Amino acid sequence: MLSTFSPAITATEKLGRFMLDILEGWGRSWVFFFRIIIGCITPPMRWHLFLTQMLQIGANSALVIALIGLFTGAVLAVQGEYTLSKFGATAYTGSAVALSLIRELGPVLTALMVIGRAGSAITAELGIMRITEQVDALRSMAVDPIRYLMVPRFLAGVVAMPLLASLNIVVGIFGGYIVAVGLLGLSSGTFLSQMESAVTMTDVSSGLIKALVFGVIFGWVSCYKGYTCGFGAVGVNKATTQCVVTASVAVLVIDYFLTSILTRAFMD
Amino acid sequence: MISVRNISKSFGTQVVLRDVSLEIAPGKTTAVVGPSGVGKSVLLKLIMGILQPDDGEILIDGRSITKARLESTKNDIRSSLGVLFQSAALFDSLTVYDNIAFGLRERLHLGTEEVHRRVCAVVDQLSLEDYVSLLPQQISMATRKRVGMARSLVTEPKVLLFDEPNTGLDPLTGQEVYDLIRESKALWGFTGVVISHELPEVFQVSDRVAMILGGSIICEGTPDELLSSKNPAVVQFLSGSVDGPIQIQ
Numbered sequence: 047m048l049s050t051f052s053p054a055i056t057a058t059e060k061l062g063r064f065m066l067d068i069l070e071g072w073g074r075s076w077v078f079f080f081r082i083i084i085g086c087i088t089p090p091m092r093w094h095l096f097l098t099q100m101l102q103i104g105a106n107s108a109l110v111i112a113l114i115g116l117f118t119g120a121v122l123a124v125q126g127e128y129t130l131s132k133f134g135a136t137a138y139t140g141s142a143v144a145l146s147l148i149r150e151l152g153p154v155l156t157a158l159m160v161i162g163r164a165g166s167a168i169t170a171e172l173g174i175m176r177i178t179e180q181v182d183a184l185r186s187m188a189v190d191p192i193r194y195l196m197v198p199r200f201l202a203g204v205v206a207m208p209l210l211a212s213l214n215i216v217v218g219i220f221g222g223y224i225v226a227v228g229l230l231g232l233s234s235g236t237f238l239s240q241m242e243s244a245v246t247m248t249d250v251s252s253g254l255i256k257a258l259v260f261g262v263i264f265g266w267v268s269c270y271k272g273y274t275c276g277f278g279a280v281g282v283n284k285a286t287t288q289c290v291v292t293a294s295v296a297v298l299v300i301d302y303f304l305t306s307i308l309t310r311a312f313m314d
Numbered sequence: 315m316i317s318v319r320n321i322s323k324s325f326g327t328q329v330v331l332r333d334v335s336l337e338i339a340p341g342k343t344t345a346v347v348g349p350s351g352v353g354k355s356v357l358l359k360l361i362m363g364i365l366q367p368d369d370g371e372i373l374i375d376g377r378s379i380t381k382a383r384l385e386s387t388k389n390d391i392r393s394s395l396g397v398l399f400q401s402a403a404l405f406d407s408l409t410v411y412d413n414i415a416f417g418l419r420e421r422l423h424l425g426t427e428e429v430h431r432r433v434c435a436v437v438d439q440l441s442l443e444d445y446v447s448l449l450p451q452q453i454s455m456a457t458r459k460r461v462g463m464a465r466s467l468v469t470e471p472k473v474l475l476f477d478e479p480n481t482g483l484d485p486l487t488g489q490e491v492y493d494l495i496r497e498s499k500a501l502w503g504f505t506g507v508v509i510s511h512e513l514p515e516v517f518q519v520s521d522r523v524a525m526i527l528g529g530s531i532i533c534e535g536t537p538d539e540l541l542s543s544k545n546p547a548v549v550q551f552l553s554g555s556v557d558g559p560i561q562i563q
Contacts, residue, residue, distance in 0.1 A: 180360070180403050180405055180406070183397065183404075185364050185392070186392060186397040187363070187417045188388075188392040188393050188421050189420045194420070239473075289436075
């Protein structure tokens with residue numbers, strides 16, 4: 047009788063173990079997150095490491111962020127002008143470009159690009175430090191790896207993301223302006239005045255809040271995946287892939303909820 | 315100095331250490347030997363407080379690192395430890411000088427002048443003058459081990475742990491590392507624990523030897539006592555024979 051049920055029991059056991067593993071991983075990642083937060087708000091803060099990470103994550107990403115901003119703005123201007131021309135409303139191209147970039151595309155594209163460029167690098171670096179016992183060496187020297195390695199990277203991500211998103215938005219609007227005014231023949235005054243009248247501080251705040259939250263996701267996921275990296279080259283490979291996939295999906299999912307919440311909150 | 319009491323450790327269903335006890339006297343060096351994969355490095359990480367045992371206790375200078383609940387208490391106990399890792403575990407992004415100075419700056423929070431004085435002293439002792447401005451990837455493995463040794467010694471630890479100090483080295487360079495351990499011990503007078511599977515080379519730096527097999531210590535004594543042991547596993551391990559109770563995995 048027992049043998050009849052054993053495959054079902056085995057399957058249930060496997061499912062249970064799988065669910066427990068997921069819950070355990072989820073719990074570990076939250077404990078890790080709170081340890082970083084405690085590290086951020088209690089001394090000592092290693093400002094030189096924070097500045098080094100600002101250089102790596104922020105300054106070194108600036109060029110590519112500006113470049114994608116320029117072409118995103120340009121594409122938005124072309125698409126916007128084409129769509130709005132169907133309704134005889136090409137004058138609103140400036141507003142369309144600016145609102146799309148400030149509220150949505152600027153923060154999201156910046157986050158995805160920074161995750162791909164700097165997030166994967168952080169995970170790989172921390173993963174290699176872990177498998178070559180450098181993290182153990184820190185602990186053996188009574189230096190907390192969370193404070194020494196994670197906190198500067200996490201904080202730099204949180205600070206750099208809104209700055210990079212702002213850069214992306216500004217350069218994007220410039221790209222849109224060049225295409226709309228220079229190539230599509232829109233009036234410069236119309237582009238700028240429509241943009242100015244349509245964009246409010248609420249839109250800017252909404253975009254910056256999103257960028258800040260994406261910075262938290264970036265720092266949390268990239269540090270956690272590096273810190274819990276498996277052994278060998280395969281382990282680093284897996285951790286890096288997981289970092290990019292998890293953080294990118296999280297950004298897009300959370301973007302939906304943030305957009306809903308912020309739109310409703312600011313409308314009220 | 316170090317008291318390992320009835321330590322057990324498993325990973326999942328795999329039992330790595332089973333009721334292991336070991337006493338390491340102050341100023342003496344004990345070698346923990348055994349085939350690869352028997353849990354020697356796990357024992358070292360348990361002593362460092364990096365891993366937590368399932369059962370048992372480890373005391374360092376009378377203070378339990380395994381029962382310490384707070385990381386700050388563990389760090390306090392770790393302050394008396396220095397470790398030379400298998401691959402030296404130098405920080406890639408720091409120069410040799412900064413690697414050596416790391417513990418002085420980050421753990422002891424010493425001023426620049428004192429850090430420089432202490433680093434120069436240990437660099438001089440270990441003949442590392444030519445390498446201080448280089449990065450770890452620019453120096454040989456043997457030099458990395460010397461730098462790792464310097465990084466451990468510069469904070470003047472009471473206990474120095476060596477995890478397979480000869481890994482990745484040819485016999486001549488390996489001998490240099492043993493000479494270095496002996497000379498450093500004469501100068502700094504630390505208590506040593508050496509994890510190794512290289513016999514009889516490791517005996518030259520050991521006052522006592524403990525052999526681990528199947529998760530337990532099967533033989534403990536002076537190097538001479540181990541050499542004269544009639545235990546079949548010890549005899550097989552010393553002779554390097556494939557025939558005997560030790561199963562090659």
